[in-house]
Amino acid sequence: MKIVSFYPGPSRVYSKVTEFLYEAYMDGVLSWNHRSKEFSEMLEKTLSLMKEKLLIPEDYEIVFTSSATECWEIIAQSLTREKSFHLYNGAFGEKWMNYAKKLKPKTTGQQFGLEEKLNTEIAIDDESEIVCITQNETSNGTHVSCDIIDQIKKNNPNKLVAVDATSSMGGIVLDFKSADIWFASVQKCFGLPAGMGIMILSPQAVQVSESIGENAHYNSLNFVLENFRKFQTPYTPNVMDIYLLMRTLEVSKGIERMQEKLLGRIADYEKFFEEFDSLNFLVKNKEVRSQTVLAIENEDVEKLKKEALRAGILVGNGYGEWKNSTFRIANFPAIKKRAVKKLKNFCWSNYK
Secondary structure, eight states: OOOEEOOSSSOOOOTTHHHHHHHHHHTTGGGOOTTSHHHHHHHHHHHHHHHHHHTOOTTOEEEEESOHHHHHHHHHHHSOSSOEEEEESSHHHHHHHHHHHHHSTTOEEEEOOTTOOOOTTOOOOTTOOEEEEESEETTTTEEOOHHHHHHHHHHOTTSEEEEEOTTTBTTBOOOGGGOSEEEEETTSTTOOOSOOEEEEEOHHHHHHHHHHTOOSSTTOHHHHHHHHTTTOOSSOOOHHHHHHHHHHHHHOOOHHHHHHHHHHHHHHHHHHHTTOSSOEESOOOGGGBOSSEEEEEOTTHHHHHHHHHHTTEEOEEOOGGGTTTEEEEEOOTTSOHHHHHHHHHHHHHHHO
């Protein structure tokens, strides 16, 4: 039986990935030297397509990393002199803060509630150089709007604002000008195999990196930027994912069309789950509910997951404090209509 996956990452890859992989193999792309002219041209084209299809400002710079988690490290070591300030309401935002503390022990943060809109007037101490926000919290299915992020930036113009958009970039429209640092991984909304992160930097972030001048590591941001400006990488990169990203962006209709599709689907999900007593959204406040990751409550999650798997459906485990009371459903672009229909039929047959 073929399993349809709703796991929120790594998640389902685009159907055309099989075709693109074959092309890459036949054309010798997977054997390209990363110092070759062919690779540099591919990297240049990929970065250009990202700006075009994701509506990234022309003066922002893009680099690739091994993962979104590596971006936590780069931000702490290359963009923070002493202290960052983290606003979080779930496990991944808290993990980011705890990791940053290992490199910059003065780092602090403040938690806000699951159903709570992030307060744009929150007091951030003068010593903190970066405000860190998880835009889409994968652990509990919440999100912070770009309007709120923009207001926090306006209220703190001398601080950088860094945004973890791991589960939303590539699926919804992000106002990149509302923050200075954005990062994500390709195995979620980008619909690609895991193994590459994306980092997007404002001119202000680049200036801070250059003024700090940190160059003690192989992934020091100044060293990474120096290479990417020549359409090279300081390391042997994930050539396969770069090629697949380029090819999927080439055929993409753009982020606005992508968002339209996902918002229509989330609206359908909301109507659908209103019909159930035993399947309910963990997050009741629609204003803070994620548009790309659904966290659904059920009294016997383990039984539900096993029954779903027998029906050929893989749903995501709950995470953190919600591990035993929720399961998660990815609402990513690569997921097909027929898969959604299969999931709904399973829920209706077993829980209505």
